[in-house]
Amino acid sequence: MSVGFIGAGQLAHALVKGFTAAGVIATHRITASSPDTDLPTVLGLRKMGVNLTTSNKETVNKSDVLFLAVKPHIIPFVLDEIGPDIEDRHLIVSCAAGVTISSIEKKLLQYRSAPKVMRCMTNTPVVVKEGATVYATGTHAEVEDGKLLEQLMASVGFCTEVEEDLIDAVTGLSGSGPAYAFTALDALADGGVKMGLPRRLAVRLGAQALLGAAKMLLESEQHPGQLKDNVCSPGGATIHALHFLESGGFRSLLINAVEASCIRTRELQYLADQERISPAAIKKTTLDKVKSGLSLFNNRGSGLKKKN
Amino acid sequence: VANWLCKSCHIMSVGFIGAGQLAHALVKGFTAAGVIATHRITASSPDTDLPTVLGLRKMGVNLTTSNKETVNKSDVLFLAVKPHIIPFVLDEIGPDIEDRHLIVSCAAGVTISSIEKKLLQYRSAPKVMRCMTNTPVVVKEGATVYATGTHAEVEDGKLLEQLMASVGFCTEVEEDLIDAVTGLSGSGPAYAFTALDALADGGVKMGLPRRLAVRLGAQALLGAAKMLLESEQHPGQLKDNVCSPGGATIHALHFLESGGFRSLLINAVEASCIRTRELQYLADQERISPAAIKKTTLDKVLQQPGVTVGGVANGNSKSGLSLFNNRGSGLKKKN
Numbered sequence: 001m002s003v004g005f006i007g008a009g010q011l012a013h014a015l016v017k018g019f020t021a022a023g024v025i026a027t028h029r030i031t032a033s034s035p036d037t038d039l040p041t042v043l044g045l046r047k048m049g050v051n052l053t054t055s056n057k058e059t060v061n062k063s064d065v066l067f068l069a070v071k072p073h074i075i076p077f078v079l080d081e082i083g084p085d086i087e088d089r090h091l092i093v094s095c096a097a098g099v100t101i102s103s104i105e106k107k108l109l110q111y112r113s114a115p116k117v118m119r120c121m122t123n124t125p126v127v128v129k130e131g132a133t134v135y136a137t138g139t140h141a142e143v144e145d146g147k148l149l150e151q152l153m154a155s156v157g158f159c160t161e162v163e164e165d166l167i168d169a170v171t172g173l174s175g176s177g178p179a180y181a182f183t184a185l186d187a188l189a190d191g192g193v194k195m196g197l198p199r200r201l202a203v204r205l206g207a208q209a210l211l212g213a214a215k216m217l218l219e220s221e222q223h224p225g226q227l228k229d230n231v232c233s234p235g236g237a238t239i240h241a242l243h244f245l246e247s248g249g250f251r252s253l254l255i256n257a258v259e260a261s262c263i264r265t266r267e268l269q270y271l272a273d274q275e276r277i278s279p280a281a282i283k284k285t286t287l288d289k290v291k292s293g294l295s296l297f298n299n300r301g302s303g304l305k306k307k308n
Numbered sequence: 309v310a311n312w313l314c315k316s317c318h319i320m321s322v323g324f325i326g327a328g329q330l331a332h333a334l335v336k337g338f339t340a341a342g343v344i345a346t347h348r349i350t351a352s353s354p355d356t357d358l359p360t361v362l363g364l365r366k367m368g369v370n371l372t373t374s375n376k377e378t379v380n381k382s383d384v385l386f387l388a389v390k391p392h393i394i395p396f397v398l399d400e401i402g403p404d405i406e407d408r409h410l411i412v413s414c415a416a417g418v419t420i421s422s423i424e425k426k427l428l429q430y431r432s433a434p435k436v437m438r439c440m441t442n443t444p445v446v447v448k449e450g451a452t453v454y455a456t457g458t459h460a461e462v463e464d465g466k467l468l469e470q471l472m473a474s475v476g477f478c479t480e481v482e483e484d485l486i487d488a489v490t491g492l493s494g495s496g497p498a499y500a501f502t503a504l505d506a507l508a509d510g511g512v513k514m515g516l517p518r519r520l521a522v523r524l525g526a527q528a529l530l531g532a533a534k535m536l537l538e539s540e541q542h543p544g545q546l547k548d549n550v551c552s553p554g555g556a557t558i559h560a561l562h563f564l565e566s567g568g569f570r571s572l573l574i575n576a577v578e579a580s581c582i583r584t585r586e587l588q589y590l591a592d593q594e595r596i597s598p599a600a601i602k603k604t605t606l607d608k609v610l611q612q613p614g615v616t617v618g619g620v621a622n623g624n625s626k627s628g629l630s631l632f633n634n635r636g637s638g639l640k641k642k643n
Contacts, residue, residue: 125531177528191577209496212444258510
């Protein structure tokens with residue numbers, strides 16, 4: 001089984017790094033395509049032994065499982081370009097936030113009668129094999145296609161199937177979650193440094209404390225509130241600290257963050273569905289590189305129709 | 309299980325004075341790591357009904373109500389009681405400490421010098437170490453630092469490090485950093501549990517079932533922390549890498565920053581550290597009144613064999629229990 005990535009950016013790089021560390025696929029069976037051959041991630045992929053190309057068609061031809069790992073607004077271009085090359089064997093897995101299965105199927109149905117499409121939302125910790133992934137199954141994908149994807153993604157972390165309508169919420173929580181964690185870790189380290197710790201030690205201890213606590217919760221039947229109670233001795237240091245968090249509305253900020261990310265995801269999806277993304281909103285260099293043989297939301301995709 | 313704790317070909321026994329959350333978590337971690345067999349572990353506690361006591365017994369640990377028995381059966385002795393109990397314990401076990409014993413205090417805010425001062429009444433060179441760990445040792449992902457006392461040798465440090473490294477990260481530090489470590493990684497899991505509860509609430513608000521929301525939130529934090537530990541990059545750089553232009557994540561981050569999210573965490577670390585120093589200061593000043601110590605605890609401590617109640621022998625009529633007495637031949641209860 002061969003795997004292909006349309007797009008060779010952060011996501012493709014993280015997934016390939018995780019897959020190869022997990023030993024679930026050999027790098028020579030992986031192909032990735034990108035118009036920009038100078039990206040650090042492209043160089044990283046090449047170093048890992050992945051077949052790099054500037055041709056999306058080549059990636060399609062060499063793959064069975066095809067990950068769409070490009071930014072959401074690029075997806076329509078890509079689908080129009082590779083549509084004619086999709087075969088029965090292909091399993092298309094879109095990782096693009098906010099892009100619905102039905103929008104992808106609608107495009108591909110111009111080329112094939114039963115395109116096998118799945119949608120997944122993962123996150124960057126796949127790179128250390130501790131990702132969080134959910135996936136939803138499209139109209140023509142079989143049970144075994146789901147199992148195949150799950151086998152791949154479970155090799156790099158937690159993976160479960162969900163109904164598609166939950167994916168935007170998952171984006172807000174575990175898709176964006178690592179960014180909340182990195183912000184917290186930076187602040188915790190600042191706190192440690194303020195109280196006298198050297199920076200490296202403060203970063204290490206903060207990260208280790210968060211990692212350990214998260215692992216405790218994953219392996220426990222207990223409520224996080226109970227686990228919190230267990231570490232707050234009467235009149236002790238920890239409960240004093242917690243009071244500051246609560247006074248500042250710490251919990252509320254995190255709820256706000258999850259909500260904001262989810263809402264923005266839905267907003268981007270709505271904008272895409274309305275076909276209101278102008279060429280100007282797409283970086284000019286990207287558009288130029290993508291130009292060869294593509295049209296934007298065309299029904300007849302036989303060549304470039306450039307709209308101004 | 310080939311990696312048992314040993315020193316000079318002598319397989320070590322480990323004892324815990326106190327059989328509460330900390331002892332339970334450490335034993336669970338040590339046994340999962342295979343670094344010591346449970347039959348070589350003894351723990352003592354006056355209260356035999358604690359859930360943690362039952363848990364320890366289930367794991368095969370030797371349970372007793374006698375601290376002296378724990379001392380006699382151990383080489384490495386963890387003091388896993390609340391800070392204000394430490395002086396009582398030291399007075400009780402002082403006479404039973406031998407040359408082989410390595411005393412490791414896990415009590416927040418209790419200084420090596422205060423422990424050495426007490427034990428020097430009984431031995432000329434008591435081997436004392438101080439450590440600050442945290443509860444994730446129970447899943448072998450703890451964060452531990454330790455400082456070495458006046459009479460502890462290099463190999464004692466290596467022995468402790470071998471034990472604690474089996475259950476997570478462990479490094480030696482100068483003692484003056486330990487209060488800050490308490491504020492950061494000692495209390496840190498509580499900050500994380502609070503965050504995880506809130507993240508799950510956020511997921512549930514946006515439509516996820518609770519169990520899935522808890523799972524995804526915890527997995528996201530775990531994965532991010534692991535990325536940072538395994539990366540040379542700055543956390544700010546890692547944050548940048550996941551914020552695509554105009555995307556969902558940067559919108560979310562704006563809410564965190566607007567609310568002073570970072571500042572709340574700095575406040576928390578600071579508050580925990582300051583409270584630790586405060587408790588240490590209060591202990592040093594011998595100002596903890598009997599009322600501050602739960603009555604039941606005192607009663608149970610008084611019931612221990614070998615603990616006597618003597619009359620007041622010195623002239624300072626301080627109200628409160630005499631902690632850190634110079635003449636520690638028994639409990640002197642002052643009213």
